[in-house]
Amino acid sequence: MGARVVYLDNAATSWPKPPCVAEAMAAFLRDSGGNPGRSGHRLSVAAGRVVAEAREAAARALGLSDPLRLAFTANATAALNVGIAGLAGPGDRIVVDAMAHNACARPLSEAARRGAEIDWAPVDGAGRLDLDLLEDLVAGRRGPGGGPGRGARVGRKAARLVVLTHGSNVSGALQDLAAVATIAELAGAVLLVDAAQTAGLEDIGLDSLPGAVVAFTGHKAMLGPGGTGGLAFGTGVDPEACAPLLRGGTGSASESEEHPAFMPDRFEAGTLNGPGLAGLLSGLSWIEASGRAELRAAELRLTERLAAGLRELPGVQVLGPRPGERRCPVLSIRAGLIDPASLALALDERHGVLCRVGLHCAPRAHRSLGTFPGGAVRLSPGPFLSDDDIDYALGAVEACLKEGTSP
Amino acid sequence: MNASGYILFHTSSAAFRAERLATRSGLAAPRLVPTPRELSSDCGVCLRFEAPASSPGEAPGGPPADPSGEAAARAARVARDWLERERIPYDQVVAPG
Numbered sequence: 001m002g003a004r005v006v007y008l009d010n011a012a013t014s015w016p017k018p019p020c021v022a023e024a025m026a027a028f029l030r031d032s033g034g035n036p037g038r039s040g041h042r043l044s045v046a047a048g049r050v051v052a053e054a055r056e057a058a059a060r061a062l063g064l065s066d067p068l069r070l071a072f073t074a075n076a077t078a079a080l081n082v083g084i085a086g087l088a089g090p091g092d093r094i095v096v097d098a099m100a101h102n103a104c105a106r107p108l109s110e111a112a113r114r115g116a117e118i119d120w121a122p123v124d125g126a127g128r129l130d131l132d133l134l135e136d137l138v139a140g141r142r143g144p145g146g147g148p149g150r151g152a153r154v155g156r157k158a159a160r161l162v163v164l165t166h167g168s169n170v171s172g173a174l175q176d177l178a179a180v181a182t183i184a185e186l187a188g189a190v191l192l193v194d195a196a197q198t199a200g201l202e203d204i205g206l207d208s209l210p211g212a213v214v215a216f217t218g219h220k221a222m223l224g225p226g227g228t229g230g231l232a233f234g235t236g237v238d239p240e241a242c243a244p245l246l247r248g249g250t251g252s253a254s255e256s257e258e259h260p261a262f263m264p265d266r267f268e269a270g271t272l273n274g275p276g277l278a279g280l281l282s283g284l285s286w287i288e289a290s291g292r293a294e295l296r297a298a299e300l301r302l303t304e305r306l307a308a309g310l311r312e313l314p315g316v317q318v319l320g321p322r323p324g325e326r327r328c329p330v331l332s333i334r335a336g337l338i339d340p341a342s343l344a345l346a347l348d349e350r351h352g353v354l355c356r357v358g359l360h361c362a363p364r365a366h367r368s369l370g371t372f373p374g375g376a377v378r379l380s381p382g383p384f385l386s387d388d389d390i391d392y393a394l395g396a397v398e399a400c401l402k403e404g405t406s407p
Numbered sequence: 408m409n410a411s412g413y414i415l416f417h418t419s420s421a422a423f424r425a426e427r428l429a430t431r432s433g434l435a436a437p438r439l440v441p442t443p444r445e446l447s448s449d450c451g452v453c454l455r456f457e458a459p460a461s462s463p464g465e466a467p468g469g470p471p472a473d474p475s476g477e478a479a480a481r482a483a484r485v486a487r488d489w490l491e492r493e494r495i496p497y498d499q500v501v502a503p504g
């Protein structure tokens with residue numbers, strides 16, 4: 001096989017990054033090497049400006065007009081941990097969709113140990129939420145599962161927190177954010193959005209979702225490096241009502257041994273990832289220059305092309321939304337009895353087609369889709385792929401299925 | 408003859424936000440500078456602006472440009488109104504003088 005590589009694992013992390021990203025990171029290390037927000041000298045100020053520009057750009061990407069409502073964290077996982085621990089407590093009821101990633105599920109298990117009540121909102125075989133069931137569950141009119149017997153449980157208290165996987169990292173199902181936000185708002189619940197797969201590509205419109213808090217990661221659709229992400233608060237949620245998980249130095253209020261309550265320092269204890277945020281700013285700037293809507297349309301077209309080609313292959317089952325339905329550029333397949341891991345290995349070794357197998361850190365999602373515990377092969381296009389790359393990958397899958405995947 | 412006023416912030420993130428929006432503040436010569444030592448705030452940077460001086464400067468002779476301090480008070484008000492308008496949280500505005 002030639003040296004061709006077709007990277008179809010952008011849902012894990014986007015690659016390649018726009019060339020300007022690595023350049024911006026190198027320039028930060030070379031030219032603005034101070035600690036952002038810690039000193040008044042020129043190198044600290046230069047670093048602080050880069051972080052501030054990254055904050056502005058990340059807020060714009062989320063549709064948030066006040067960047068000071070956005071705090072940077074190490075990744076989406078860190079942000080989700082803060083949101084889940086800080087926005088609900090013992091005795092509160094939390095509703096979460098059954099496509100959740102472990103970045104939500106595991107902190108929720110911990111919340112349950114501490115006395116919160118967790119209800120899982122069911123999804124269909126493609127991973128789409130049933131909004132009527134969700135509404136009843138959030139309002140406390142129905143128990144989890146939604147069956148007639150359980151539905152009879154009336155008079156439960158309304159949920160305090162709703163946790164939503166905006167875009168599934170397994171099936172690519174994209175939930176109706178505005179509708180879920182309305183459901184949460186009607187019940188007086190805060191909506192915590194796991195936008196790990198969508199932030200940077202989808203329109204989040206946080207200004208129009210006052211009751212929402214959005215957790216995002218910088219290294220996927222935002223095209224930044226690993227180690228970047230954040231938590232952004234809608235205008236109706238008071239960040240001071242959400243306790244931080246880390247406390248420490250912020251370069252502010254240094255006379256006090258109490259951690260500051262104000263944003264964004266509240267959630268930014270310790271030195272920020274300056275080089276990473278320089279890269280994130282560069283990735284976001286590249287997206288703005290290219291046009292987010294155009295990039296999204298192009299990636300969705302590639303995803304539909306891939307899905308259509310895969311559906312033609314005998315024995316291949318494509319999981320997730322049907323053609324033309326609302327989705328993000330992620331899909332998973334099963335190929336009859338063929339072990340996903342051996343298919344992925346053959347795709348990599350024989351054809352240079354890179355994808356991810358297994359449970360994708362989302363066991364609940366695979367249960368929902370009927371692919372637990374075997375898992376599936378996930379293929380996720382990115383902004384630097386062409387029709388020809390997709391057709392090449394389709395040819396590779398077809399060849400592996402024909403030839404068999406044993407070594 | 409000008410004197411400097413200062414906007415102090417709780418966090419440098421707010422100072423950088425203010426720097427970015429300063430062109431529409433109506434303030435004269437707004438500039439991000441290290442916080443002067445005599446002004447208590449430790450975020451490292453603050454936003455400096457200018458107004459006519461209300462007391463004679465170092466240079467001997469000439470009378471102050473703003474003897475009643477009116478221009479300085481007005482500049483401080485412009486600063487506060489702008490900060491409120493942009494919803495930039497701040498610690499305090501130190502009027503020029």
Ligand SMILES: Cc1ncc(COP(=O)(O)O)c(C=O)c1O
Pocket residue numbers: 011012075076077078101103104165167168169194196197217218219229
């Ligand atoms: C849906 C979803 N949520 C959360 C995460 C966690 O993101 P990170 O690893 O950047 O914290 C991921 C990706 O790994 C994801 O796909």
